[in-house]
Amino acid sequence: MVAEAKQNGVATMAGSKAQLMSVKRREPALVSPAEATPTGEQYYLSNLDQNIAVIVQTVYCFKCPSGRGNEGAADALRAALARVLVHYHPLAGRLGISPEMKLTVECTGEGVPFVEAEAACDLALIGDLSTPDPAALGQLVYSVPGAKNILEMPPMTAQVTRFKCGGFSLGLAMNHCMFDGLGAMEFVNSWAEMARGATELTVPPFLDRSVLRPRAPPVISNPHYEFEEIADVSEMAALYGRQELMYRSFCFDPDRLERVRGLALADGDLEKCTTFEALSGLVWRARTRALGLAPEQQTKLLFAVDGRRRFVPPLPKGYFGNGIVLTNALATAGDLLSSPVSRAAGKVQEAVRMVTDEYMRSAVDYFEATRARPSLASTLLITTWSRLAFNGADFGWGEPTMSGPVTLPEKEVILFLAHGKERKSINVLLGLPASAMDAFQELMDEI
Structure with missing residues (x-):
């Protein structure tokens, strides 16, 4: 759909x-x-x-x-x-x-x-x-x-x-x-x-x-490429400036999600793979191809990992605030597109494993020392709402019949949203320049 x-x-x-x-x-x-x-x-x-x-x-x-x-x-x-x-x-x-x-x-x-x-x-x-x-x-x-x-x-x-x-x-x-x-x-x-x-x-x-709170003094014990600026050698800014931004959503039902996982596991490079890792790798690779990025273009994937249970000690139940930490994966467009989906999915897997208590506290300290902001240049930022039970919001008139975002906050953002009454399907929402969206559509039709 x-x-x-x-x-x-x-x-x-x-x-x-x-x-x-x-x-x-x-x-x-x-x-x-x-x-x-x-x-x-x-x-x-x-x-x-x-x-x-x-x-x-x-x-x-x-x-x-x-x-x-x-x-x-x-x-x-x-x-x-x-x-x-x-x-x-x-x-x-x-x-x-x-x-x-x-x-x-x-x-x-x-x-x-x-x-x-x-x-x-x-x-x-x-x-x-x-x-x-x-x-x-x-x-x-x-x-x-x-x-x-x-x-x-x-x-x-x-x-x-x-x-x-x-x-x-x-x-x-x-x-x-x-x-x-x-x-x-x-x-x-x-x-x-x-x-x-x-x-x-x-x-x-x-x-x-x-x-x-950050440590005093700050201890930056990990590299934080999420803040790194990447040169736009593919002239993406010009493409986005020339063409209107189109939004589409792509529904992945359980059978289609299993096919995506199968693609990520097909060549045996990965022993196991979650649905999120496989789907993230797929859309990162497909978006890279649809945008026609130059082979030497460095690309960055950012996504948030829930740190509540990864902190030591874990954050208290009901923590009011952001308990998520951005992690990242880097690859050139040529590397992504010349390799199977398992390559991209494996990089997502590595980025998830990277998020330890020390990594998260290092990220907190990195901001304290630098006041840097994550850069979205040549970047895809995936945010997932697929595990959020907003449908439980019953104000006395029953559960909402539907819920969703008004728009995506940035052109670099892709949203994974649970779909269907049983919430077993995932809608992938994104915006792309018109020509790139048509190319992305063709790639999704192949799945």
Whole structure:
């Protein structure tokens, strides 16, 4: 299955969808914690939080059960948000800069912008959220007008949109510096628990991020190529500048995923291989070919590894913050394309094994010493939501019928998203220049 949308010169179907939705927003209101919370202090963000301060927009869609409309949805979610913010009070603050010139949260308690809206269509018009669609889905998420940088944006916003059919959507814009995917899932599920009447959270947040403070003095014990700048000898910047960015999603059902693993294991170079390793190797190689990179072009694969259980000691249950660490693999385009899939999958495997407690603490210390940011030049960044159970977000109207991202945060990002009721399939979402997308499509059709 392939779904498509275009950015800038928006495809006709996507453009008409955006027009038909015609979402009308009310003025935002601030939702503050329902009880007094600490104010007047700065909330520490770790070095793992500093490097991923990007806004992630997601949408959850709900069909109302028979006999129950959507009239009370906004009020219920607003009241539950106030209660859950007592536990997650930094989300009610505002981002600032610490004396050390790092991002921090000013604990002001002023609240989360909450918007009610109405769409002039049924929920069915949205489709299945299998492909990012900024023009249409962006109407379901509130962005602060005129904000020039993240310091002018709150850590999160929420928008509840009612549809003519009786369904509704919850659109969230959340700064990645506040939590990674698992942390965001635990927050949304905790919010849903409060909406269903819970008085205690199943997984209370552990707020103290100082457990990830850098060592003094910093100890950089590993190479960190994730920060390395790579020369663009293939003139990719020019290609992206000439052609519009097209989004497509490619569905890998269990049978297709097994074929991908079979490709990675076919020549016997790897004794075993996970689905993630095989699929990552496949798309890294296919994207490299589709973009027509020069054989001597150095390429970098970045992906996040959950460090919660890899740290020594492990991070506390409910850790509120980013517990993920970027790892990397390097190869020239010529090496990738002249070798079987096992070569790329093996490099992914090596990158996973590299993530030890010492590697992660070295990464924390590397930022402390250099303040470097990961470079995305000639890079593919894979992020995976395939293990996140966002479908458990039942606010009292049942589980969401679908959920997904509004857009991808950067053109270099590919997202792995669980698909289907049993979540055994994986949707691969990506954006490429038009000519490269057609080439990538042909490569995927061969699987």
